[in-house]
Amino acid sequence: MPTRxxxxxxxxxxxxxxxxxxxxRAACKLMADKRIGAxxxxxxxxxxxxxxxxxxxxxxxxxxxxxxxxxxxxVMVRDPRTIRADKPLGYALQFMVDGGxxxxxxxxxxxxxxxxxxxxDALGADMVQLERNQQxxxxxxxNIA
Numbered sequence: 001m002p003t004r005x006x007x008x009x010x011x012x013x014x015x016x017x018x019x020x021x022x023x024x025r026a027a028c029k030l031m032a033d034k035r036i037g038a039x040x041x042x043x044x045x046x047x048x049x050x051x052x053x054x055x056x057x058x059x060x061x062x063x064x065x066x067x068x069x070x071x072x073x074x075v076m077v078r079d080p081r082t083i084r085a086d087k088p089l090g091y092a093l094q095f096m097v098d099g100g101x102x103x104x105x106x107x108x109x110x111x112x113x114x115x116x117x118x119x120x121d122a123l124g125a126d127m128v129q130l131e132r133n134q135q136x137x138x139x140x141x142x143n144i145a
Contacts (some may be wrong), residue, residue, distance in 0.1 A: 010106055
């Protein structure tokens with residue numbers, strides 16, 4: 001199980017947020033621009049919800065809601081479970097498996113948002129190693145031929 005600490009994973013990442021009155025269209029545009037799969041919904045420096053790609057698909061598109069007029073308050077997951085930054089990534093992954101979700105908001109001791117950790121974060125080191133292996137394989141093939 002990954003032993004990296006969440007604070008190391010989210011270090012340097014901006015906290016990308018919307019408010020409960022943000023429209024779904026604006027939230028989806030922000031998510032696309034930032035290349036993220038979930039957005040923290042923050043009101044008054046407190047996390048009030050989370051809006052994910054699945055919410056956009058299952059609640060908005062499949063529900064025939066208008067993304068221009070639908071607000072995040074109408075479709076977000078309210079009061080999501082959160083995790084502290086001092087926990088290991090393995091703990092967060094188990095948290096996600098147990099809860100059936102792929103993103104977990106990260107908060108400080110006072111509950112203020114620090115960022116988001118996702119199941120994809122577990123692939124980080126493994127993906128780098130796979131890319132290195134592929135490059136090495138390509139290098140060998142070029143030198144053998």
